[in-house]
Amino acid sequence: MTIYDSRTRASRLFQPLHPPRVGLYVCGLTPYAPAHVGHGRTFVFFDVVARALRRWGYRVFYVQNVTNLDDKLIARAAEEGSDPLALAERHFGDYRHAMERLGVRSVNYYPFATDYVPEIIGQIGALVDRGLAYRSEDGSVYYEVAKFPSYGELSGQKVEKLRPGARVEVDPHKRSPEDFAIWKAATPGEPSWESPWGPGRPGWHVEDTAITEHLLGARYDLHGAAVDLIFPHHEAEIAIAEGASGLAPLAAFWMHGGLLLLSGEKMSKSLGNILPLDTAIERAGPGPLRFYYINSQYRSPLDFDPEKSLSESAEAYARLRQPFDRIQQALALGGDDRPGEEAPAGLAEAAGELVDQLDTTLAEDFNTREAIASLFGWSRRLSELGERLDRLGGPALVRLRAPYDWAREVLGLLEEGAAAPSGNWSKMVGVAIAARARARARGDFAEADRIRDELQRAGVVLEDGTSGTRWKPVRTE
RNA sequence: GCCGAGGUGGCAGAAUGGUUAAUGCGACGGACUGCAGAUCCGUUUCCUGGGGGUUCGAUUCCCUCCCUCGGCUCCA
Numbered sequence: 258m259t260i261y262d263s264r265t266r267a268s269r270l271f272q273p274l275h276p277p278r279v280g281l282y283v284c285g286l287t288p289y290a291p292a293h294v295g296h297g298r299t300f301v302f303f304d305v306v307a308r309a310l311r312r313w314g315y316r317v318f319y320v321q322n323v324t325n326l327d328d329k330l331i332a333r334a335a336e337e338g339s340d341p342l343a344l345a346e347r348h349f350g351d352y353r354h355a356m357e358r359l360g361v362r363s364v365n366y367y368p369f370a371t372d373y374v375p376e377i378i379g380q381i382g383a384l385v386d387r388g389l390a391y392r393s394e395d396g397s398v399y400y401e402v403a404k405f406p407s408y409g410e411l412s413g414q415k416v417e418k419l420r421p422g423a424r425v426e427v428d429p430h431k432r433s434p435e436d437f438a439i440w441k442a443a444t445p446g447e448p449s450w451e452s453p454w455g456p457g458r459p460g461w462h463v464e465d466t467a468i469t470e471h472l473l474g475a476r477y478d479l480h481g482a483a484v485d486l487i488f489p490h491h492e493a494e495i496a497i498a499e500g501a502s503g504l505a506p507l508a509a510f511w512m513h514g515g516l517l518l519l520s521g522e523k524m525s526k527s528l529g530n531i532l533p534l535d536t537a538i539e540r541a542g543p544g545p546l547r548f549y550y551i552n553s554q555y556r557s558p559l560d561f562d563p564e565k566s567l568s569e570s571a572e573a574y575a576r577l578r579q580p581f582d583r584i585q586q587a588l589a590l591g592g593d594d595r596p597g598e599e600a601p602a603g604l605a606e607a608a609g610e611l612v613d614q615l616d617t618t619l620a621e622d623f624n625t626r627e628a629i630a631s632l633f634g635w636s637r638r639l640s641e642l643g644e645r646l647d648r649l650g651g652p653a654l655v656r657l658r659a660p661y662d663w664a665r666e667v668l669g670l671l672e673e674g675a676a677a678p679s680g681n682w683s684k685m686v687g688v689a690i691a692a693r694a695r696a697r698a699r700g701d702f703a704e705a706d707r708i709r710d711e712l713q714r715a716g717v718v719l720e721d722g723t724s725g726t727r728w729k730p731v732r733t734e
Numbered sequence: 735g736c737c738g739a740g741g742u743g744g745c746a747g748a749a750u751g752g753u754u755a756a757u758g759c760g761a762c763g764g765a766c767u768g769c770a771g772a773u774c775c776g777u778u779u780c781c782u783g784g785g786g787g788u789u790c791g792a793u794u795c796c797c798u799c800c801c802u803c804g805g806c807u808c809c810a
Contacts, residue, residue: 263738286810299810327808409737412805418736419806428807437807461808483810484739490808515739516804523804552758553747558740558803569746569759576758579773626748630757640774702768709770720772727773 258313258620260479261556262510263487264411268622273478274509279315280477281307282469282508284486285367287324288348289333292355292534294546294561295517295524299483300361301550301669302514302623306481307363308667309619318365322468323349325369327461331447342371342448355534358543360669368472370464374450377459377467381439381452383501393430396442396455400462402435405496411511412488437493439463462493466507470498480508483516485523515558517550532563541567544673548574551625551668577632578671580639581661583646584654586729590683597650601642605656611635612663625668635660644722686717690726693719 259268273279283303286296300321307319324330325345334341349367356362370377381398384390389404402408402416409416416435428438440463443449443456450458459467469477475498482491491511498507516523524531537546549570553559587595611631618627639646639657649657664670689708696704709719712728720727 266738284810287808292810296810324808329808413737414806415736435807481810485804485809487738488805488807493807513739514810516810518803521803523809525809556739557747560746560803562746565745565759572760573746573758576773624748627756630748633757643774697768700768706769718772721767721770722773729772 260510261622263513264511279317280473281319281479283321284482285321285323288345289329292352294532294537297534298517298550299514302555303481304361304363321364323369368468376471380467389500392454398440399436466498475502475504479510481512484513514555518560545571545574584658593651595651598648600653608659611660
C-alpha cells in the first residue's frame with residue numbers, strides 16, 4: 258500500500274517501523290466550543306485509515322490527543338465563569354457522542370494534555386539541556402528556532418520570509434519572533450504546575466510531542482491532521498521532538514487532510530460561519546454525513562454547500578444502500594439459510610473479486626472515493642436483477658452482500674439504522690398487505706389507501722411492484 | 735510578499751502519458767402503479783482555467799500567467 262507523505266511531498270510504500278504494529282497519532286481538538294462539520298471530516302477520515310489498516314492485518318494503536326487547557330479554553334471559561342478543565346471535559350463529551358453516532362470507534366486512547374505534565378516537563382528539560390530552549394525573565398520557556406536548522410522543511414517556509422505578527426502579536430519575551438512558548442509562566446487564577454522554571458502550564462506544541470514520545474516512542478508511523486495545522490503546529494512538533502530525541506523523522510508519514518470549506522470559506526468564529534457538527538448530524542443523519550465526508554479524496558478541499566451537500570448525499574447514499582437493505586431484510590426474515598434460488602452465474606465470484614479490488618483501491622492512499630464508485634457499480638448490478646434478488650436463497654444473498662460487508666467494516670458505512678424487523682411484526686405486516694391486496698382486487702381503493710396510510714404511521718412503507726407489494730421500515734436516523 | 739493546496743460537465747467530485755474522462759446529484763424520457771410514492775432502466779454527443787513547450791499522442795510531464803482557498807506562531 259502507498260501513502261502520500263506531505264513532508265516529502267510524494268507517495269511511498271508504507272512499511273511499519275515495527276510490524277505488525279502501527280502507531281497512528283492524530284491531532285485532536287481543543288474543546289473550547291462545540292465541534293463543527295469540518296472536524297467531522299478529518300476524524301471520520303482517519304477512522305477509515307485505522308479500520309483499513311486493521312483489516313489488512315496491522316495492529317494499530319491509534320492515539321488522538323485532547324488539548325484540554327489552552328488560552329482559548331481559559332478565556333471561554335472566564336466568560337462563562339466556569340473552570341477551563343471542566344469546560345473542556347463537557348465539550349469533549351459532546352464530541353465523543355457525535356463521533357459515536359458517526360461510527361468513529363477506532364481511537365484506542367484519548368490522552369488529555371494535563372495528564373502528561375510530568376512528561377511535558379521532561380521533554381522541555383531535555384530541550385533546555387541541549388540548548389534548544391531558553392527560559393525568559395517572566396518564567397516562560399521558549400524554543401529557539403534558530404537552533405534547529407531544518408525548521409520550516411515540512412511547510413516549505415523560510416524563517417526569514419515569515420511575517421512576524423501577521424496575525425498574532427509578537428511576544429516581547431522572545432529572543433526572536435519565530436520562537437514559540439513551550440512552557441507558559443503561571444497567571445494568577447489559572448491552572449498551573451510546578452516546574453524547574455517556575456510555576457506555569459504547557460504550551461500547545463509540546464503537549465503532542467510529550468504524549469507521542471511517551472505512548473508511541475521517539476519515532477512512529479503515521480501522523481495525521483488537517484492541513485491548517487502544518488504551520489506552525491507540526492513544524493514545531495518536529496522541532497521539539499526531533500530536537501529532544503536526536504532522532505528523525507518524528508513520523509514516517511505526515512498525512513494532511515484537506516479542509517472542509519463552508520460556501521467556499523473556512524469556518525471561523527470571526528466570520529460567523531460555523532455549522533456545528535451536531536446540527537449537520539441532525540439534519541442529514543449520521544450515515545449520509547459520513548458518506549459525504551468520505552465521498553471525496555481526503556487531501557482535496559471539500560466545499561460544503563448548506564443548501565445541497567447533505568440532501569444530495571442523502572439521495573446518493575439511499576441509492577447505494579437499496580440492494581443492501583433488501584438483502585438484509587430478506588435475511589432477517591428468512592435467516593441466513595433461507596431456501597431460494599442460486600445466485601446468477603458468476604455473480605457470487607464477482608462479489609469476491611470486487612472485495613479484492615476495493616482493498617486494492619483503498620490501499621492507494623486511502624482512495625475512499627474510488628471505492629465508493631465501485632460500490633455504486635455493485636448496487637447497480639444487483640438492482641438489475643430486479644425481483645430475482647428477492648427470490649435468492651440465504652447463502653447466495655450472503656455471498657452477494659460481501660462488498661457491503663466490506664463497506665461496513667472499512668468505510669463504516671451502512672452501519673446505522675438497519676432496523677431489521679422482527680418476525681412477529683413482519684407477520685402482521687403481511688396480514689395487512691394481504692388485506693389491502695384483497696381490497697385493491699375488488700376496487701375498494703379507499704380501504705386500500707387507508708391500510709397503506711395506517712402502516713405508514715406505524716413505520717412501514719409499501720411499494721407496489723409487478724409481483725406484489727414489498728415493504729420496508731421507515732428509516733429513522 | 736512568502737509557502738502550500740486546488741481550478742474537470744448544469745452541480746458535486748474521481749482517474750489516467752493512449753478506445754466512449756469514473757461515480758453520484760439534478761434534468762429529461764420510459765417501465766411499473768387504481769393513484770401516489772418508492773424502485774428500476776435509458777438518455778444527458780460539443781466538460782480537464784489561459785498561453786507556451788516536451789511527445790506519435792497531454793487532462794496527466796515541464797515553463798509561465800490568471801483565479802480560488804488555506805497557512806505565515808496556540809485552527810481539524
